[in-house]
Amino acid sequence: MTRTAETETARPRRRIFADLTPLRTSPDYRRLWIGGTISWLGQAMTALAISLQVYDITGSSFSVGLVGLFSLVPLVVFGLYGGAVADTVDRRKLGLYSALGSTVLSIALAGAALLDHHRVWFLYAVVALQSVCGALNGPARAAMTPRLLPAEQLPAANALNTVTMTAGMMAGPMLGGFIVGWWGYQAAYLIDAVTFSAALYAMWRLPSMKPDRAEGARGRASVLDGLRFLGTRPNIRMTFFSDMAAMVLAHPKALFPAVAVLWYGGDAKTVGALVAAPAVGALLGGVFSGWHGRVHRQGVAILLAVGAWGLAIAVFGLTRNLWLGLLFLALAGYADTTSMVFRTTMLQAATPDELRGRLQGVFIVVVAGGPRLGDFLAGTAAGLASPTVAVTGGGLGCVLVLGLLALRWRGFARYDARSPQA
Structure with a gap:
């Protein structure tokens, strides 16, 4: 088959399957996407492990339901605040520090599990702080993408991001349940902490991402x-x-x-x-x-x-x-x-x-x-x-x-x- 024929054969496939152009053309976006995919899988594992641990401690479905409340309230409150911060500071640093905060929280969960410190209030507190880190990290990451890619590649990049989220939501809980069943909660939390290293590396390699705005000189948004x-x-x-x-x-x-x-x-x-x-x-x-x-x-x-x-x-x-x-x-x-x-x-x-x-x-x-x-x-x-x-x-x-x-x-x-x- 000639190169021309191969190209003609490949075109329909590119029109059907996800467009990988953003991953090929932007090394920064590629690292960010890979790091986010790996860390999102770890976060999904931890979310399930925390729910299982809360139920193991309390035997109460209501207590497990409170995990969602302690996650939602900080996410809503700090979502708006995190967006304002992302329009004031270097978004690379904000993404890096918030990812580092999530890493530290996963290590704290693992340490508590290893020390048999099974306290529901501690798990609720960590969940709330994880949401705060996520509310600061999310706007920063999303605002970076248009700086890394041309406008015509944004739909492809956002489609790739949905693959990350949905695949993590499907595979993360299954892996989390398997790992907790075989090696305990501490193993799931430690793996989550390790997966964050991919996100930290991707953020660390990014260039400075200060907002492009005239009022930025006042240092507030x-x-x-x-x-x-x-x-x-x-x-x-x-x-x-x-x-x-x-x-x-x-x-x-x-x-x-x-x-x-x-x-x-x-x-x-x-x-x-x-x-x-x-x-x-x-x-x-x-x-x-x-x-x-x-x-x-x-x-x-x-x-x-x-x-x-x-x-x-x-x-x-x-x-x-x-x-x-x-x-x-x-x-x-x-x-x-x-x-x-x-x-x-x-x-x-x-x-x-x-x-x-x-x-x-x-x-x-x-x-x-x-x-x-x-x-x-x-x-x-x-x-x-x-x-x-x-x-x-x-x-x-x-x-x-x-x-x-x-x-x-x-x-x-x-x-x-x-x-x-x-």
Whole structure:
């Protein structure tokens, strides 16, 4: 086969599978992505190990549930603050120090486990501090990407980042359960500390990442400035509103235990399958993302993806065949990944560098808080009516609200990535 024929054969594959161009063209981004992938896997292992340890100590599911609360509150509170800090200081240093803080916390968990210091309050405190480090690290990392890559490679980079997150969420808990079962909690925590070395190395190799802004000379950045900017930029605002429509109105995860029994006559394994299905779809969305870079009407892509999420959830609410239900949940996960790629890309490309940290902080708050509100709303609706009404009604409500938002801000559908306007 000639080189020309080989090239022609390879082109369709590149259009189908994830675009690896950012990994090939930017050594800094490549190290950051590899380091983040390895450390994210370790974090997922630790998250499971902490939940198992809390239950081992207390025997209480309520106590395990509090782990999520101690993680969520600092993430929401410090997400906005972390974004403001990322717009003030060298983002490389902020990412490096916050990753180092997470490493120290993992070492502390391992040390406590080795010394048989099994105290629930200590685990809660570490979880809260881990969230603080994550809230400082997240905006800094996200604001770095547009500085490392040209705008046309941002969709590919964000798709690769979704592969990291979903693969970690799927593989991390499985590895964590295996490691804790064979070698104990301390082994999982020590492995997590070691995996952070990859993220630390990637951050250490980066060049200085000081924000490009005139007001940076004053050495401060206001959270309110970021919110004021958001209030005057309808396209960026719509990326948040569309995600909230999906995550608040059509997020049925809290109902999976009831659905597994009432609809499918299943058990805990059925619940696990329901939880895993959207993650599988999300992973496939990242793997088969080669077409993202050719999409310029990214506002339309977001509307279609969020609408597809809502419809898939609505149809899932009507299914009583498990395999069909898993299929529609996987389709919803695929749509969610597509939406996230374009929402993140739009946020990065249409926001000035001096405000990227603060807008990424708002992004973290929305992404972290929306599903929790969705769980509460779904549980309330199921209690007042039924799981079917909660799931199907929520999916249709998502589509309806999305349509009203699109009518209210018609310019969102005209957004063109070749001339990004916030």
